[in-house]
Amino acid sequence: MKKMIIASLLIATHAWADPQIIAHRGGTADAPENTLPAIALALENHAQAIWITVQLSRDGVPVLYRPSDLSALTTAQGKVSRYTQAELATFNAGAKWKENVAGATIPTLKAVLERWPETPFYIDIKSPDADSAEMGKQLLTVLKETNSLKRVRVYSTEDRYLDALPVEIPRFVSRSETRTRLANISLNHVCQTPAKKMEAYWYGLELNRKVEVVEKFTLGEGVSPATLTWDKEAMDCFRSQGNGHIILLGVNSAEDYQKAKALGADGVMVDSPAQAREWLK
Numbered sequence: 663m664k665k666m667i668i669a670s671l672l673i674a675t676h677a678w679a680d681p682q683i684i685a686h687r688g689g690t691a692d693a694p695e696n697t698l699p700a701i702a703l704a705l706e707n708h709a710q711a712i713w714i715t716v717q718l719s720r721d722g723v724p725v726l727y728r729p730s731d732l733s734a735l736t737t738a739q740g741k742v743s744r745y746t747q748a749e750l751a752t753f754n755a756g757a758k759w760k761e762n763v764a765g766a767t768i769p770t771l772k773a774v775l776e777r778w779p780e781t782p783f784y785i786d787i788k789s790p791d792a793d794s795a796e797m798g799k800q801l802l803t804v805l806k807e808t809n810s811l812k813r814v815r816v817y818s819t820e821d822r823y824l825d826a827l828p829v830e831i832p833r834f835v836s837r838s839e840t841r842t843r844l845a846n847i848s849l850n851h852v853c854q855t856p857a858k859k860m861e862a863y864w865y866g867l868e869l870n871r872k873v874e875v876v877e878k879f880t881l882g883e884g885v886s887p888a889t890l891t892w893d894k895e896a897m898d899c900f901r902s903q904g905n906g907h908i909i910l911l912g913v914n915s916a917e918d919y920q921k922a923k924a925l926g927a928d929g930v931m932v933d934s935p936a937q938a939r940e941w942l943k
Contacts, residue, residue, distance in 0.1 A: 681922050682929035683938050684784060684909065685709040687728060691914075691934035694735070694756030694766040696726035701774065707935035708942070711782040713817075716771055716801070717789040723747035724771040724800050727755065730790050734758075736768075743791055771801075775808040783810070784866075784909075787818040794826035802828045817866055834864045834909075841867060841890070843900070848890045853899035862905040866931075867892075868912040869922060897925050916941045 688700030689709065701712050715728035720743055727750075732738040736753040738745070745753075747770060756766030775783065789797060805811050816833045818824050824833050834840075839857055844867060846852040856863055871890040892910060900906045910922045913930035919941045922930045932938045 680942070681910070681919075681927045682710045682782075683708065683935060683942075684711045684713050684929050684931045685935045686713050686911075686931045686933050687715055688712055689933065689935045692936050694759045694763050696728060696768075697755050697763070697766040698769055698774070698777065699756075699763050699766050701778065704935040705778070705781065707939045709932075709935040709938075711784060711929065712778075713784040713786060713931055714771075714774065715786045715788045717742040717787075718792040718797055718800060719747040719750055720744060721746045722796060722800050724797075724804055725750055726769050726771065726774065728786075728788055730788075741791060742768075743789070770804075772804045772808060775804065775810045775814075779808070779810075780813075782813045785814055785816045787816065787820070787823040789823075794820075794822045797823060798827045798831070802831055805831065815864055832862075832864075834866050835860070837867065840865045841871065844871070844890045844892070844896055847896045847899050848893075851895070853902065856903050860904070862907065863900070863903065864907045864909065865900055866909040866911055869910040869918055869930075870912070892922075892925055892927075894925065897927075 685704035687695035688697065689704040693700035693703050696715055704712060714726050716724045717727050719725050725742065725747060727742050729735060730741065732740055732742065732753065735755050735758055737757050738753050742750065750768040753768055754766060755768050756763040759766070785801070787797060801816065805814060811830060811832070814832065816824065816827060816831055819837050821836045821838055824836050827833050835856065843854050846854055869892055897908060900908055907928040909929040909931060910927045911931045913919055913922055914933050919930060919938065
């Protein structure tokens with residue numbers, strides 16, 4: 663009887679808890695993204711977790727950077743994989759930011775995890791040309807060295823990176839599976855079961871996701887726009903399949919935050935923790 667009471671209290675607490683505020687790329691609207699100053703500022707603005715983007719340097723070191731080319735944010739050119747970690751550390755990732763920000767260089771994942779040893783991090787793999795097995799290997803090494811396996815979770819828009827992760831690394835359900843299952847709920851009201859057994863199912867997708875729906879007809883096919891949106895039916899479905907957790911991406915207004923909160927989302931990814939701080943007052 664005692665165990666049943668404790669379990670019910672945990673469920674009730676989860677149902678009414680505010681969503682975790684997650685700083686997208688360390689707060690991409692407030693400071694140069696994926697840099698130490700951005701993460702520090704996000705935490706000052708009461709972000710509860712940090713979403714960072716990781717690529718591999720030429721010498722196999724996980725570093726924080728998102729675009730496919732360095733020219734997007736720095737004065738250098740070419741892919742991250744073209745340079746060593748030591749070379750990348752000299753590039754100013756805030757070179758094209760609206761104002762000068764000291765210390766906005768390209769940091770290593772290890773340096774970030776060591777500087778904030780208690781902060782939860784979501785790691786998004788974006789490396790366009792990295793070997794997926796090598797990425798998994800290097801991530802595991804860093805996570806073990808920094809004792810971070812229990813406070814991180816890995817995400818990627820590319821299934822191959824998630825599939826290649828060592829079993830010790832916590833990860834999200836693939837974006838493709840999450841999107842397909844949400845589409846079947848939104849458009850067909852069909853609740854599918856997860857593709858594989860996991861101890862916990864973590865899903866990350868935009869609160870509102872625009873897609874194109876392809877319909878097959880006798881004389882061809884038709885394509886029409888649609889918006890996949892999370893509602894009570896979707897949340898109930900994803901949570902009914904096991905230990906489900908939903909992180910809603912692209913939550914950048916008070917209205918969307920209140921919707922995510924009403925739905926019972928576990929977390930919301932925001933571009934501006936400074937702005938999100940106002941929603942909580």
